[in-house]
Amino acid sequence: MTVLAIDQGTSSTKGVLVGDDGAVLARASVPVKCCYPHPGWVEQDAEEIWQSVLAVIDQLPAPDAIALSNQRESAVVWDDTSVSPVIGWQDARTAPDCDRLREHEPFVRARTGLALDPMFSATKLHRLLGGRDDRRAGTIDAFLVHRLTGEFATEAGNASRTLLLNLETLEWDPELCELFGVPLHTLPEIRRSDAGFGSHRGVPVAAVLADSHAALYAHGAAKATYGTGSSVMVPSDSAVDGLAHTLAWRTDSAVYAVEGNILASAAALDWMARTLGVEHLEPLARQAPTTDGVHLVPAFGGLGAPHWDRDASGVIAGLTLGTTPAQLARAAFESVAHQICDIVDRVELDALHADGGATASELLMQLQADLAGVPVHVSTSPEMSALGVADLAAGGRRERPTRTFVPAISDDERHARREAWHAAVRRSRMASPELEGSLR
Template sequence: MPDDLVLAIDQGTSSTKCLLVDSSGTVVRSGSAPVPIRYPRPGWVEQDADEILGSVLTAAAACLDGVERSRVTAVGLSTQRESAVVWDRRTGEPAGPVLGWQDQRAQPLCDALRGKAARVREISGLPLDPMFSAAKLRWLLDRTPDAAVGTVDSWLLYALTGSHQIESGNASRTQLLDVRAGTWSAELLDLFGIPSSALPVITTSAGELGRIGARGGVLQGLPITAVLGDSHAALYAHGAAASTGVKVTYGTGSSVMRLGAVADPGVCLTVAWNDALASEGNIRSSGATVAWLASLLGTSAAQIGQMAATASADGVFLVPGFGGLAAPWWDDTAVGLISGLTLGTRPEQLARAAVESIAHQVADVVDAMGPAGALLADGGASGNDVLMQIQADLTGVPVRRARTGNLSALGAAFLAGGFTPPIAYDEFLPAPGDPTPHRAAWRAAVARARTPSASPS
């Protein structure tokens, strides 16, 4: 008899991917669908909740086409995290835009609460920053009173099963969770002005999380047995290696995560899955930096990678503070900056500086986290060999890149199916040499991008 299959749904910032996975971890079928992103004003990043749901159903239909439905035993869900969703309690229809995790419109509320930043961090494990959901949820509720709110996993669970839930790891990214108690914090709800009645019920990452109803189309009748935030799912997919390594997901932004708590104020405390704690540093712009430069130069991200492979930055540094800098600086006043320009600077030097900026930012977070046995790399940009070698050289730590792609989807499939097959890696070892001068020059560029009065929040 053919193996049972698990359907993994990976709902990301720019697209939704679906994989059918068997118990050996082999991907049997796949499907994908894009999700539009809108930028109505500077610093505003919006999506549409119906379009997100539609992308899930389109990708799932493509993945399941021609597959015997009785073979599909469970659904695992991996989602983008801090984005905020609002919908009508009576009709179940979206009642406003989805405010993306990069959205900065709630910055004034965070500024008004700056005197409470230490207390917010103490309870939630997170620095006071509009990247997290709480301030965005307040913004939405100010315009849609008595609505239901949640993150993207909450919206999809509601739309597919009719139940208003949020998975514990996603809940830990809202800035409303008492991260050690695993419950909504009455103090934080009061601080941000969020009524508990608007929030979903917190659930575990794995278990009977609901059966998909008619709104799920081709998915109707399937049980959802696992939900994870996308970065958490990628960490889970690394299996045993996650116990000693630091996971780096290279995407639009980057997530640097390790199991256990780290004391450094530049690093967040979060829930990995169920009640397991993890430390994480979030980088706002990594792949987005390359995409921005490609657009500026009228070329493609792939071409930027090729240009960077054969060039030196020649003293040029690109600090991508497009919406401030996140971990480990958490400086929302930082600006984007290119330093070291000369009349001899060419697009190749800018391309190299853009790629190096990703590795430098990851190295900043790794420095804050402390010694690591290895960096476990995944995500789209990890396919760039040059970036992986630069990363190993700057951190002095071996980089082990997963040979299998789509680790966020695979992590959700593994947890949903109850199996953890091993992951194979390509290894990049640090080259001889001292990265200290180059790292010092990068930090000088970062200091120039930050205002003199800024300090980590």
């Protein structure tokens, strides 16, 4: 059975045609744009996303089944004649809405496993509905499934990222819907990940997974996905302080995970490349053997896990008159690895699996192994989210080759570099009300 796995991400929609043996037979990719209408706002055009999916389908041979992985938490509302802008997962405009509900955070976390943060979908959906209750509301998977098949349904793992799913019952929670002002009847039917989601042009849509969940399915072990932001996800039935407890997928049984979400990974590298006026950042970064104490904390929209501090500000710490562009470039790569480590430090790992576009950087992967202090097994395929959902559609996970990076610095050096990073993060968070007293 051939499976066309569509991976709809923040910056592009990719299609991977996967054969009976799990091998990639063909690929296609279409870029999609983000816009930033106000500071802290991130929007996308839902129609552009939909057209990118159709373009990918049209560029590849007809499959036996379609599988979908998608960017999570981004929210959209629509009806038969119109569709709202997509409020992206990075968007922070609803931070004041979250603050107004802060007294309910223990209740929200107990029901959903998630922090009360604007990254998640509920406050976005409330904003987009604008008091109306006659439109459909959902995440990107629900929108695309409806456009592909006419069925109004969402996959359970995606639903778990909305702040509206009860993590115990795995159903929409009426009390949460009332709290966030999202009418229950505007939400799609929740289905298991492999339930089937209708058909498109006679081809069944056999499976749906959120992108990071699909990568976890493909790896079968603790993983970090390096994209515009990053996700570190570890299978676990128990919650961990500072991390989200989420439904990874639901098939015959429910599989849970803990996860830390980083808001700016490749986004930090892109920002530094633009700032320095270079097209490719890694060759410049390799010219500096160290950052000489310079640290970039890319809190462009605050910090995600494990800090969950939307008041944090982006900073470059340790600048001197002797700081070079190469050191700044290296600091950007180190910022990605340090943020991953902030999450890895909360869980016990013998190794970390890695995927995503930024894993093409050998510099970044070696920094990750050095700073995490564990081997990093990097997928040789850049499309692990697509391959994971293709595996699910085809009936089960398949092993794929990796390349491994091992730590090459001493424990003492690792600890010193991590402490210097923590000091830079404290500077970034000095404006946070929860820290003001302790940092004066």
